[in-house]
Amino acid sequence: MTSTTQSDVAVADIRNRVSGSSFYTAMRLMPKAEREAMFAIYMFCRLVDDIADDGTRPRPDRAAALAEWRKDLDALYAGRPAGEAAFLQGPMRAFGLAQADFLAVIDGMEMDVAADIRAPDLATLDLYCDRVAVAVGRLSTRVFGMEEAPGNQLAHHLGRALQLTNILRDLDEDAGMGRLYLPRELLMQAGVETTEPHAVIGDARVDQACRKLAARSLDYFVAADRLMKSRPRGRLLAPRLMAAVYGALLRQMLVEGWAPPRRRARIGKPHLLYLVVRCSVFG
Template sequence: MSGPSQAEAGSTEIEARISGSSFYAAMLLMPKRERAAMFAVYRFCRLVDDIADDGSRPRPERAKELDRWRADIAELYAGRPSGQAAFLDSAVRDFGLQEADFLAVIDGMGMDVAADLRAPDQKTLDLYCERVAAAVGRLSVRIFGMEHKSGLELAHQLGRALQLTNILRDIDEDADMGRLYLPRELLVRAGIETIDPAAAIGDPRVDAACRQLATQAQDRFAAAERLLRSRPRGKLLAPRLMAAVYRALLQDMLAQGWIPPRRRVRIGKLRLLALVARCAVLG
């Protein structure tokens, strides 16, 4: 009897890594065909993100790996053997996923490979969020079956809300990698001039900068919620749950604050189940 294929093994590994997460719970709520496509997209995102985060290897080597992904994505859309991107074939064909969105994600990871982002200006941060979050959102809303206009709006608003929440949750972990995603304008407004990650997040005034970024995230969540409440076409249980979970994380962080030392906020299993039940009622 033959063992699992490389694609199956990779999918199983990804599922094992995210089992128990809010993303995993959201995906389990989707129909089988859509769930398989979302796992494929997530697997792609994890693979290219792992390249960006692998600080043990030289930047030129990682940049070449991202270029290899670009080439394989191009081969996939040209209908030729696509190497490591082959597992995306079904999702691309079934849901009309756009090549430009996959390339945008790779470009976002390339920003981390080129140099560790340290207090980027607001415009650069928005470009980063557009690539690593909104582009993923655009891939996702096609799988959700949303109409073009409402899908683009949800990807734009919710994608940024989720990414800003991740930035606020992960400031300590990012600093350990030499990164500081908090925008320079907000740090300066809070009285922090340094762009050294450890020094910036060790300053008690970082709380003020984080709260300003949290306000931006709240505005994005509110816009996404208004769109979801208008009941656009599509299978929207998964994005409703992701919005609910990350909004809850943001509220917990606002209650706790960002003055060091910080505790990483988490959503427990019982609370996650309650959010799932509430979103299921909304449909």
């Protein structure tokens, strides 16, 4: 009888959290090797994100934990025992995943650990999106078998589209952690001068700022769709499905608005299945 390790528990917990999500649905549509690589990338992201979001630990402790991940990644790419990062060895070798992209994700997590982000300027928000989403996109497009140039372009556009949609969807959850990712310039244009998260999301004028950010997200979706329709090499069903799901969430939010009280946008299973079929048949 084998014992259950802490690593086994972590894997089971993450699989349970991702099951039923649109991301899990997209992964299930992939061949086994690609599916396992994508789960490894997702697991890495969840583990470092959990460190950044762990409000029970002092910031220096969280920063130290992320620094340990950096050391483990250094060891992985140097061919030494890689500690917590050992599970990335197979995907890294099979798909040529770049260490710089994993490190960029950690850079993004460190932005959350250094201080609670509150109404960043647009340039800082774009940097954050590039680290926590676009870098993941670059890793993913390697798994999808895309060539570097179109893969990086798709990651640039779709990563930002997905992350901005997440920000617009998670206003209340982020405020509960003391965070506010809506950019300062758009809030000020809407007449909202405070950066206190609960005050901002409780102000009806937040809807104006959110709609302007949603317009930016829509532009990124359009650019990503245009690129995928150009038929670059690679398996694009998963990114097509993610774009369809998050695009549907964004359109739902645009209809309902962001003025309080809000309800979190969701895609029901019948709609998700429709999107799977549509992406599978029509591309």
